[in-house]
Amino acid sequence: MTFNAIKRLAVDSGLPLHEAALVADMTESGNNPEETRAQLSEFLRVILEESEKQYGKAQDTLTGLTGTNAKKAHDRGVLYHSRFTHVAIVASLSICESNASMGRVVACPTAGASGVIPGIFYALSKENAFPFAHLLPGFILASAIGNVIAAKATLSGAAGGCQAEIGSAAAMGAGALAYLSGGDAETVDSAAALVLKSLLGLVCDPVGGFVEAPCVKRNAIAVTAAISAAELALSGVTSVIPFDETVDAMRRVGQTLPMELRETGLGGLAATRTAKQLVDRIQTRFQKP
Amino acid sequence: MSLVNVGGPVMIGPSSSHTLGALRIGRFGNYFLGKTPDKAEFFLHQSFGQTYMGHGTDRALLAGVMGFGDADRAVKDALGIALSRGLVYSFHQEDLGEVHPNTVKMLLYDGADSQEIWASSIGAGMIRIIKINGVECDLSGAYPTLILVNKDIPGALNMILEKIDANVANLYLRRINKLLAKALTIVELDSDLSLRSLLEIKSLPVILEAYYVKSLSDVAQDRVGGLL
Structure with missing residues (x-):
């Protein structure tokens, strides 16, 4: 499955882009589009419900490396960003810190990158008063963008580094935001490509191998990158390299990343002196009865 | 892959391989016994053994053998729930040989009977049951x-x-x-x-x-x- 194929199908059939994505999915997986729509609708419902429930809250996470970031960002309020971006950042941190404390999340596209999509959709719902029915086409399209990446490359940090997880989540979020803001297929393509290009080469190097540092805050930074990419694309800025080819590049970059930088906890930030000290401290924390 | 695979699933964090997969492995054990065992011993290989507390793998495995679903918020409290239900459990780190890094050997007891299940969490919440009572197999659950x-x-x-x-x-x-x-x-x-x-x-x-x-x-x- 390529994004070009979905765009072509939309033109040939006259269907909206997200409907064409559902038809393309049926052709490949055999899944009934109405069942897929219902299932995705349930995922989006949980995303919005959890965002509302966890928003700006402190969490007691498994390792204690994170847990207060959403609350800090929420309590401080807007500094330089728009209200929209601020809400997206706080929602993103909230979901990731909930994930790190064994909360309920939607692994869209993965558990480690589960904060980006809630950031975009919760901000649209809260700040721009998008009703659920208007958000759903964007969520379907986001899933389709992720599916293109899964088919052409990977969504796994262990296989392709963080670019494949949070990078993919950002591409899905940027594409959805551009689409829901009235962007056409080319605008969506550019939005997704622009942010994936910007996160190309991002390594997966969590401290101790745990889904906390830097994963939680990376989700929040990535959601701002996704919003920036959508805004650029909507203003007419195009990606020199189209989305499908950007995904190909991401796959090749992932293949050349050494094992140390693919979710092993051996390279990058995980190999720093501070990380090693923190891991020792976490081990002590776990040994307490 | 399909849109549904990318858009979800709803799960308990933090990791689909170390938490969701572990939960499903445990649940296979529950379904196999047809009930919650009265004693469960878990032998955790490599990555499972080294990182299980930071990923909640222990709670997920226990929640699974008690039959909890993928998105049950009670997974987080599984250690306490197991104690209150009289389920005796223990976790051990053990080298299980040439198997996937995220592999667990479970010994599940029902009175005098016990079942030994080996399973790997192979990513994205997918699991493989690789050995049942000494006989190798390759089941997805x-x-x-x-x-x-x-x-x-x-x-x-x-x-x-x-x-x-x-x-x-x-x-x-x-x-x-x-x-x-x-x-x-x-x-x-x-x-x-x-x-x-x-x-x-x-x-x-x-x-x-x-x-x-x-x-x-x-x-x-x-x-x-x-x-x-």
């Missing part, structure tokens, strides 16, 4: 599965298959003990077996032991790639 210890005699398989009223997806057949003429037959089915069919199989003279493990259902059959 996605299909309803019939696990039979039967007499290793000519015609035994025919008699079993004749009674199965669902389509067979995969079939594993291994001799356990030549001397005792015992074989293990594992049948993965496309749909659930009727109760009548199950009872007929259980009453066959060639059947020594029979277990029916229902599908973990929310484990997608076509999901590929390891997600964090």
Whole structure:
């Protein structure tokens, strides 16, 4: 499955882009589009419900490396960003810190990158008063963008580094935001490509191998990158390299990343002196009865 | 992959391989026993052993053997719930040999009986049951599965298959003990077996032991790639 194929199908059939994505999915997986729509609708419902429930809250996470970031960002309020971006950042941190404390999340596209999509959709719902029915086409399209990446490359940090997880989540979020803001297929393509290009080469190097540092805050930074990419694309800025080819590049970059930088906890930030000290401290924390 | 695989699933964090997969492995054990065991011992290999506390792998495995679902908020409190239900448990780090880094050996006790299940969490919440009571297999947990210890005699398989009223997806057949003429037959089915069919199989003279493990259902059959 390529994004070009979905765009072509939309033109040939006259269907909206997200409907064409559902038809393309049926052709490949055999899944009934109405069942897929219902299932995705349930995922989006949980995303919005959890965002509302966890928003700006402190969490007691498994390792204690994170847990207060959403609350800090929420309590401080807007500094330089728009209200929209601020809400997206706080929602993103909230979901990731909930994930790190064994909360309920939607692994869209993965558990480690589960904060980006809630950031975009919760901000649209809260700040721009998008009703659920208007958000759903964007969520379907986001899933389709992720599916293109899964088919052409990977969504796994262990296989392709963080670019494949949070990078993919950002591409899905940027594409959805551009689409829901009235962007056409080319605008969506550019939005997704622009942010994936910007996160190309991002390594997966969590401290101790745990889904906390830097994963939680990376989700929040990535959601701002996704919003920036959508805004650029909507203003007419195009990606020199189209989305499908950007995904190909991401796959090749992932293949050349050494094992140390693919979710092993051996390279990058995980190999720093501070990380090693923190891991020792976490081990002590776990040994307490 | 499909849109549904990318858009979800709903799960308890923090990791689909170390938490969701572990939960599903535990749940396979619960379905296999048909109940919560009264004692459970977990032997955790490599990555599972080294990082289980930081990923909640221990709580997920326990929640699973108690039968909890993928998105049950109570997974987080599984250690305390197990204690209150009288489920005795222990976790050990152990080198299990040439297997996937995220592999666990479970010993599940029901009174004097015990079952030994080896399973790997291979990414994206997908699991593989790789050994049951010493017999190697490769089950996804996605299909309803019939696990039979039967007499290793000519015609035994025919008699079993004749009674199965669902389509067979995969079939594993291994001799356990030549001397005792015992074989293990594992049948993965496309749909659930009727109760009548199950009872007929259980009453066959060639059947020594029979277990029916229902599908973990929310484990997608076509999901590929390891997600964090």
